[in-house]
Amino acid sequence: MNFNELFKESVEEYDSLISGVIPVILVGSATCGKSAGAQEISAAFKAELEEQNVMAEVIEVGCIGLCYLEPIVTIIKEGMPAIFYGDVTSKQAKQLVNDYIIDNNPMIESALGTFGDKQVEGIPNLFDIPVMKPQIRRILRNCGFIDPDNIKHYIAMDGYKGLNNALDLKPGEVMEKIKLSGLRGRGGAGFPTWMKWQFFVDSKEDENYLICNADEGDPGAFMNRSLLESDPHSVLEGIVIAAYAIGAKEGYIYCRAEYPLALERLKHAISEMKKLGFLGENILGSGFNFDIKIKEGAGAFVCGEETALIASIEGKRGMPRTRPPFPTTSGLWGKPTVINNVETMASVSLIMQAGHDAFVEHGTQDSKGTKTFSLVGNVKNTGLIEVPLGTTLKQVINEIGGGIINDGMFKAVQIGGPSGGCIPESYLDTKIDYDSLTMAGAIMGSGGLVVMDQNSCMVDVAHYFLEFIQNESCGKCVPCRLGTKQMLDILTDITTGKGKAGDIELLLELAGGVKDGSLCGLGQTSPNPILTTIKYFKDEYNAHINEKRCPALLCNELINYQVIDEKCKGCMLCFRSCPVGAISGSKKEVHSINIDKCIKCGTCIELCSGMYNAIERVHKY
């Protein structure tokens, strides 16, 4: 069967599925969905369908990105648009079978949005709801809409058309198209993809490798995982196209073992590709041979660094080495190697499917296309988003994120993971593109956006990221291993009231030395959280050091818990829940907290808040 026949067959199959008489129930079953209970929901649907003796197809799909609304279910019935439901419970599942599938009542009150040509009165179009509206979903176009374990679904969505197109061209022509698309590496540094490929091609060695870096390790980032779980073929197609363009013989996907579902989906997808001739010998009859191996990483953050990743594949301890030589000259087993991020690969298949012209429609002069982000922290709508490069931070936080939870105050957004920086409110108009973010002291990174409200202590935030980096340092070079430890120790002192005059200067000095002196990117960028927090929130440092005061009332050593006498009703709830018996008081009398015993675990405050709000944190000094 040639590709066009396969495409036709796939489209027919997919159309008959979603336009057929048998209803289809799509259950969002990526890791976010699963952890919210998607499997129970699937089971509930199946049980009720059987109970009621109704025919419907239940399919586990990926994530549409609205993680805060998982489990999400989509129901497609003949003659109706697809209807999305969020926060679905087993009870609701039962109800949906009975009310909608059997009785044609789409349960408007539970519905999130529709997708398709037709409308349902009272339900908005999914892409018109505020969280979706500013987004342009290109990379994530198939996520949540297709069965990730069915290659034909992907093909029906124009999948592998990009590869088919590429194989009709000469490798150099494919490279040219990628160059024209202006694609920059989505792993964080934003190096032009075509240029990296060109270096590789120029090295002209027979033995060479292409690696897809799926070692997503930033705290709060899950874009790659979600994409691999929801649409693995879009990444795999990109890998094969890239291999063809640069003449790579063998490919690896380096994916952390902590992503079991992504690995499972990848393995299945690769076996499907081999069956249909998208991988292996003579791909689609073009004479091009290429194979992909999966290498599971053990979860060391530093293995996202190219040379450490290579060492890890070679079976060595994941420790970076000095570049140059760059992997494009001397990489895996000492041979030329291109390493591209998951999203870069997905962008390649997108460009070859829809054309580079369509790709450059979005983005800025120097940062083309769209980019996915995981939006987390103190915003209302958390999840996986995709926006054109050049969108401002404000748009993302306020429009897509829906603003700060509990209508609180925005304080900062941490972007770019542990190597990135914290950006304050005054910089919220910063455009999200490679160069603007760098100007603001952060980096694009792989795309984690952590939003913080007024309850966040910025010294503590710096401490958090530095602790992460320190734990993940490979220990090889002195500035990173001991410099980050030194900075961490100083931050620990500051947050525990032991900060000394001159510590800020010492931190800056250490930061400069670590930046200049570290061997790899992990160490070189590790001071960024400190540098940006000192730059934008120096007052907080000063308060901690000079006044032994944490303005956000978060650093335990600098605060006490106390009862607000006039608000306390003597309900005894806190008295009974305190794990160390630090609260005294009797029924209907004002309680008090023994600060010598109190361990500041926050149990009492959590219980009381929303009821009497009678417990507060106060400055110790």
Place this chain on the structure above:
Amino acid sequence: MIVFINYLKNLGPIKIINLINMNENQITLKIDGLKVNAEEGSTILETALSNNIYIPNLCYYPDLKPWGSCRLCMVENDDGRLVTACETLVQDGMNIITENDRINRVRKLSAELLIANHEVDCLTCRKNDDCKLQEVSSYLGINREDLGSLRRQINNISMDDSNPFFDRDLKKCILCGVCVRTCNELLGVKAIDFGFRGYDTKITTFGDRSIVNSNCVSCGECVVACPVGALVPKEPVKPAREVKTVCPFCGVGCNIYLGIRGNQVINARGDAENSINKGNLCVKGRYGFKFINHPNRLTKPLIKRNNIFEEVEWDEALDYVAHKLSKIKSEKFAAISSARCTNEDNYAVQKFTRVVMGTNNVDNCARSCHAPSVAGLAKIFGSGAMSNSIDEIKDSACLFVIGTNPTASYPVIGLRIVEAVKNGAKLIVADPRNIDICKHADIVLNQIPGTDVALLMGMMKIIVDDELIDEKFIEERCENYNEFKESLKEYDLRTVKAITGVNKELIVKAARMYGSTKPASILYSLGITEHTHGTENVFALGNLALLTGNMGKPSTGVNPIRGQNNVQGACDMGCLPDVFPGYQKLEDPEAIHRFEEAYKVKLNNSNGLMFPEMLEVARIGNIKAMYIVGENPVTSEPNTENIKKSLKNLDFLIVQDIFMSETAMMADVVLPGCSFAEKDGTFTNSERRVQRVRKAIEPVGESRPDWLITCQIAQKMGAEGFEFNDASEIYNEIAEVAPIFGGINYNRINEEGIQWPCIDEKDKGTPILHTQTFKTESGKGRFIPLKYRPSAELPDKEYPLILTTGRSIYHYQTSTMTGAVEGLKTLYGEDYIDMCQEDASSIGVKDNEKVKVISRRGEIEPKVRITESCLTGVVFMTFHFSESATNILTNSALDPISKTPEFKVCAVRVEKI
């Protein structure tokens, strides 16, 4: 001054490279504006150091690949970027800045951070005065104020003092990785690596066990390389003076410096400036010197009266010996000379035997080890020694290692094999066990012990069938090829597999690899020779080298690695019953004439008895007296009970040794010889290199150099020609009587030894034998057709297992010397029986459980060690200790040509106790 000296240490090896390649690939660059020359491919750091420009560094170590972790050697390049000088290669015209504020900030930061995390107890630190962190701190001028505001933290990892020779104090570790890289890159042992992450990163063993419970071989190379006090010798005192000499523990012949304080040898270190060990040493060479000043050393002559040894004065002892020997008729006397003693000692013994006792009954322990090499290689090539040099191993493209366990028995040669593999060589290992070197091999062939002829003939048939032979070489330089080729016919793969138990594909692969990769070198030792068909095994290897033209060229050859430090020399000196010094045959009338002229006596021209024959004849009472110098046959020879019977049957036994060995216990007179550290002389190593042994301390007690004792006995017996004043006079006589040593004297080998043949003063010696012709009569290499013969004793129902024997890295022969080193006993203190899990389970025994091992000759009770290195049906034992002596079990069946016993194969039964 200290710092300056340390700089020079850094400079040493690089200077040499630069001198050698001074005119090739020279480029010019500027360092801080100063124009310097550099060799292309060298790094900025190497270039700076070799031009006497210091750049601080910690993780740099000359023999290792650059690592770039300490960040102290940061310099600024033309682009204004900071780069590591240790990793960045020089380029023509580059401008390097080694000193500015930015550079200093990074350097000081690294140094301060290290010091803030370092246990700073410099004055009492065992590395004081030799510490690179001190050097760096002093260079950068780090002071207390700099460290003032840094948070000081030292890890609380406790000291690992489990190794008897060195301590690991990770509080002092700076994680430069030099030890890890030394262990991995240079030694291939891989006992340690980085473990854990972040601040918790540390150097650790597998499973974070103590070092003594890892696969560390205690060679101490990491201790030497460690730049700080994290790896330090247990006894760190420094010597008052040093004497350069040769290690006495195997045939590699490593050059060492003995450190001396007072009249005691207190340490040893490798000499970096020689082609053999280049500074490397194994555990025995580095730490095994305590036997020298051991309290159990024999210090006075002993005469046994009424079964009790009595200390006597030298005169009495010598008179007694002379008196006794003068009554013994020539053929009733036999002497065993020592492969541990110097050439001069050995020469004296053979001269004494031939001149004074009038017999050729003189032999040495080569009889039990490499006699098949001497006989076999002499027949094929005309000369029975290593054809090539140790330093050529690293440049070979293919190494065929068969019947030898180099990492345990000849560790420094093991290093060269690892180096060759690192340089890209293919490695084929053929051994009944999965020995350590197999880790580095491309192909491992586990043949059943004793089936080497079949295996090698099978390989050669494939080489012939696949037309991988060197036709030109065979045509021009060999003879008897067609007869040999005919004999290959019966070695089809099926037959070979059936005999050897080796998978057919592997045999084919190995044959093709050896046949098609050049230059290829064969390395072997006693796994080949100690068989009843040992000489035939050697023939097979000779055939293989001839077939592929791998002879007479660099990095090729057939190379028997000699087990004892001077076993080569003992043979060279004519301590063999059929040749005079320099392999001049007794049957050659010219030789007899030459020696009669030189020795001024009439010499006996009939071949003497070989070692096992001496014992046999002694048993029936036809040998009455024996003179055994520095050997311990009671423990070292097979079938112990038989040997004891023979020795008991003697009228008079003289044993000359440094310790009261099991053999000495049976003597009538025990004469205290000197150890190698107490006398001058020469040892000849495996590669035929005659090297100087130097007196480092005065003789312990009243011990005397062995040559002197022998000469004094001779003089007491009225002989002439034994009036030597010192060892060099003896060597001069050797050079006179044996043409192959004609050009060697002490002056010429003062710096570096010379490889024989060395005919005259102009001759620089012979690193490679047979480059033009072979030393056979026809001048051609002679192919020898072969037929496989099974070993003398095969397993059967009653004795179902094959026992094979070998050495542990920690001991030397019967451990008379190494057994006196407490630390070595700690590391390996008894002979275990190694077996695979399957065999252990079938008997129902566990690891470390005592078992009974029974052969047709006796039984012993060693402990079991369950190991993956043994294959089913084959058990292994070392033979170092007299308690539960392994050679009670072994078979004394002999190779008919060389009379070497079959130590490597006997049938045993293991029983649960």
